[in-house]
Amino acid sequence: MSAEREVIDLNEHDHEPAEPGGATPEGLMARRKMNVWLVAAFVVGVVLGGVGVSELRDSREERERNASVSLVAFPASISSGGSDATGVLQMDGQLAVTNAGPAPITVRAATGQRPGVQVHDTGQTRLLRPGGTAWIDVKLRIECSIAFGSEPLSIRFSVETADQQIREVSYPVAVVGSAWHREAEQPCAHLADLAKRGS
Structure with a gap:
């Protein structure tokens, strides 16, 4: 029986490409940031759209009021x-x-x-x-x-x-x-x- 043991060299880096389906921490962080930006853009769009619709409605009501x-x-x-x-x-x-x-x-x-x-x-x-x-x-x-x-x-x-x-x-x-x-x-x-x- 051989008493040799396998030695793992901790200084070596694994240069194999990451699996296509694998998620790296940097990728997850980038995806989270993108989601936050999309949600923020959506919220801003909803708010601005609501303000715009409200302004249009108020303007129309004021025109009707002034014309009556x-x-x-x-x-x-x-x-x-x-x-x-x-x-x-x-x-x-x-x-x-x-x-x-x-x-x-x-x-x-x-x-x-x-x-x-x-x-x-x-x-x-x-x-x-x-x-x-x-x-x-x-x-x-x-x-x-x-x-x-x-x-x-x-x-x-x-x-x-x-x-x-x-x-x-x-x-x-x-x-x-x-x-x-x-x-x-x-x-x-x-x-x-x-x-x-x-x-």
């Missing part, structure tokens, strides 16, 4: 005027307009006409904040014999919106029972008396 017009109008008063022999009152009055929308608007013009009543503004513009009310000076032409039927008077407004666009909107104004009706009753009754005396 919602208002309410009603006769406010009649201050002075005159009449003619045909039973027609020519009077100065006011129309109250409230901005019921979410953005400021500028009312540039207001006109309305139906049998017996004509209304037009005096050329002034009024800036209305959301929820704000302005009194617009108007000229009224009221034919006493037919002005106060049940049909509402459609007032057409020319409005500049917050996005600097001009829009046309209409609002039906009830004349019967309004301040215009009450304040025109006495002059109309006077005209009716004059017409009776003249006939």
Whole structure:
């Protein structure tokens, strides 16, 4: 029996190529770093995408808000005027307009006409904040014999919106029972008396 023992030389390096399926510590570390970078890039992409979508949605909502017009109008008063022999009152009055929308608007013009009543503004513009009310000076032409039927008077407004666009909107104004009706009753009754005396 041979008493020789195998000696392992620890100074020799194994120069055999690594097996293709084998994983070295450096490879595992590189793969982990790559995974971390991919996850980080994904998270950053999601965050930026979410911010971008949110910005687009906010921008669209702001554009829609700035372009919308919602208002309410009603006769406010009649201050002075005159009449003619045909039973027609020519009077100065006011129309109250409230901005019921979410953005400021500028009312540039207001006109309305139906049998017996004509209304037009005096050329002034009024800036209305959301929820704000302005009194617009108007000229009224009221034919006493037919002005106060049940049909509402459609007032057409020319409005500049917050996005600097001009829009046309209409609002039906009830004349019967309004301040215009009450304040025109006495002059109309006077005209009716004059017409009776003249006939």
